[in-house]
Amino acid sequence: MKDLAIDLMSYEAGELDARDTLDLFGLLVRSGMAWTLQGSYGRTANELMHLGYLTPDGRVTEFAESMIKELVTT
Template identity: 75%
Template sequence: MGALVIDIMSYEAGELEARETLELFGVLIKSGMAWTLQGSYGRTANELMHMGYLTTDGELTEFAEEMLGEMAAA
C-alpha cells in the first residue's frame, strides 16, 4: 500500500511518465479505488478507458502499448 500512496503523490505532483500514469490508473481501476478517491480520479479513469488506453478491468490496451512504444522511440 505504501508504494501506491507514493505513486499517487507522484501523480499529483506531475512526476509520473505516461506508462507510470497508465499503470497507476490500472491499479486504481482493478482495486476499485478509482471510484472511491476524489472525483478527479474516477473522471480520469473513465477518460482513459473511453480513449482506449485502459480496459474496464484496468489492463493496458494494445493501443496504449503502441502509443507508449512510439513515445519511447521519439
C-alpha cells in the first residue's frame, strides 16, 4: 500500500490485485473508514467479512491467504 488516496483511486479503476484489495479493505475496516466513505466501501467490506476473507477487526484471514496463493499458482 502506497498512499491511501492513490490506493482508493486504483481500486476504483480496477487496478488492484486480490491481495492489494484485501489489504486496502483491511486498512479501511481497522481505521473505521470503511463505514464513513461512500456506501459501496462499507458494503464491500461487509461482503469480504461475510465471505470469510476479512475478520471483523480488519485482518486478512488464513482462508483468504490460501485463496490468493491458489490464484497465484494457477
